[in-house]
Amino acid sequence: MMENNTIAGIDIGCSGVRCVIAIQHENSELEIAGVGIAPCTGHIRQGVLVNAAIAGEAIQKAVEEAEEMCGLEVDSAFVNITGLHVxxxxxxxxxxxxxxxxxxxxxxxxxxxxxxxxxxxxxxxxxxxxxxxxxxxxxxxxxxxxxxxxxxxxxxxxxxxxxxxxxxxKIAAENLRTVVQNAGIAVEAVIPSAVASASAVLNRDEKQVGTVVVDIGSANTDLVVYRGGAPVHLSSFSMGGDRITTDIQSLGISRNDAEKLKIEKVAAINQFAEKSTLSVRKVGGRGSVSVALPLLTQLAAQRIEEIFNFAAEEIAASGVGQSNLTGGIVITGGAARMNGIIEAASVITGHQVEPGIPRAVKSVSKVANEPEMATAIGLVKHGLELRRVGLGKKEPVGYRDFAKKVSKFFNKLK
Incomplete structure (x- = not known):
């Protein structure tokens, strides 16, 4: 059973599931005690859950990994939701x-x-x-x-x-709850991904003076505009870091190598491109292909421009003028680690841009400081606020402890 000062967040993203277990100490300090990550694909399309089996297995793996790290058990969690329908x-x-x-x-x-x-x-x-x-x-x-x-x-x-x-x-939200509950976890509340990410990377002053959070995931980008301490505009669009990976992969490179190149070698703006050529394994490992980094950067820069042109349109649609967005734009999500993305976003949008990493939390894991953990950590931070006003619900599922005991019993027989 979870203690009253323990809270969990489960981020169900397009590239996998991330679970965070946190402890709130008596001095109100929040400590990330456990982190679990279970990569998976094919369970979400355009932000909507389409495969319960894949998602359910990943949820169980991520939760169990987080539990093992901290020695605590989870029976409820706050869960995110994204997609064009939000x-x-x-x-x-x-x-x-x-x-x-x-x-x-x-x-x-x-x-x-x-x-x-x-x-x-x-x-x-x-x-x-x-x-x-x-x-x-x-x-x-x-x-x-x-x-x-x-x-x-x-x-x-x-x-x-x-x-x-x-x-x-309603159906998308209910399917999300059902999959999490079938994994043995009660859902306390479903929180928009953009709101969760903002809770992780913004402080009260930034929300008050006007700040935009752009969370670039693998398949979706979530955007929320804060002004006066509250969200005033929210949007989600089907553009993400996977488009860059796919473009690189089209050169005959495996997906894993394409993803690694995107993060480690490719820049988001042409001025940052390295003037060199790399030899990369072909798909299947049969031979190699020479790849010019300026070409990869050109491909990436085009996709980044698409994302931030769309983001600029959404910011304009919010009705909050640039003079009222003193906090500028904060970028988070996996693509936030790309070389030159801050400079590219600033040039495209005309706003001051900063990187967004989870703040105001202690953690036993360095992973918690990475931008792709913003949504999961934001779920526990925003979840605490919901609990304070009585909006977090804990409806025990009841069978998870029994299922875990059965699983352990059969594992001993192997």
Whole structure:
């Protein structure tokens, strides 16, 4: 059984599953005690789970590896969701304070705020969708707008609230829960990948002044814009680091070698290209092929330009101007390790760009400091916030301990 100060996050990505087990100490410090990684492919398409068997096996492997590292057992976790179906919508509502007959303004109470927030969030979602999260963006009253805190105790004739609702396809979310639960883990909450990553790499000040997180995964890129301490725009698009790997692989190189070249040798911007040629094994190991690094960089730079041109369009669609994005762009995810990607993103978008690695956590594993761990670590950080406000659910699955005992028994017989 998990202790009350223990929390787990399971990041189900296109290239594999990552599990993080964390402990919150009495001084509120968060320590990553266990990390498990199980590579797998073919279980997700366009961010949607399409193969339960592959995903379920990887979840079990990642969780068991994390448990072995820290000596703790997991029975529940926060899980991420991504894909084109994960979207956000801004809505608002205003209400009159008092009966409207008095010529004097009346005091705004907690009840007024609660009611106007509920009304603002009471929207009709697209058919077949469910709410993942709702956050209050800001309040307005008496000619003042975009106030981050509720104006309780002040007088006005009316008050308004704006709420940002993040939603997802109901079937996609339910399939995700089912696969995790069938692996013996209760799902406390399903959290958008971009929100989780932002929780790992941004601090409160960055969320307040305006910052964009771009999480480049293997097949998808997730983007979220923060302003005033809350998300104001969220998007996901089917472009990721795998496109670069596939382009390199098309030269007759194995996928593993193509991935290694992408991270270790290929630059994201032409000015950073090494002027040399490498001899790389062909697919199947039969002979080798000469590869010019400037050519590989040219291929990669084209893909990076596609990703950040799309990101720039999404940032513009958020309605938050560049002058209100003081924090610029923070890049995380596996592709964030590419040489020159920070400079390339800055040139393409016109924003200040910084690398994003998980922050404000201790860890027994160096792996936790890598950008591709941002979503998994963000799940436990954001999950703690959800628990504090009573939104984390723990519904025991019940059979995992029994299944583990049976597995150990048969392993002893081998």
């Amino acid at each position: 979207r956000g919508i801004l809505s608002s509502s205003a209400m009159q304070i008092g009966d409207g007959k008095s010529e004097y303004p009346e005091e705004i109470t907690d009840e007024h705020i609660k009611k106007v927030e509920e009304n603002a969030g009471n929207i009709t979602l697209p058919s077949g969708c469910e709410v993942l999260e709702r956050t209050v963006r800001d309040y307005s009253f008496g000619g003042f707008s975009q106030l981050p805190d509720p104006p309780v105790g002040l007088k006005s004739v009316s008050v308004e609230a704006r709420v940002y609702t993040i939603y997802a396809d």
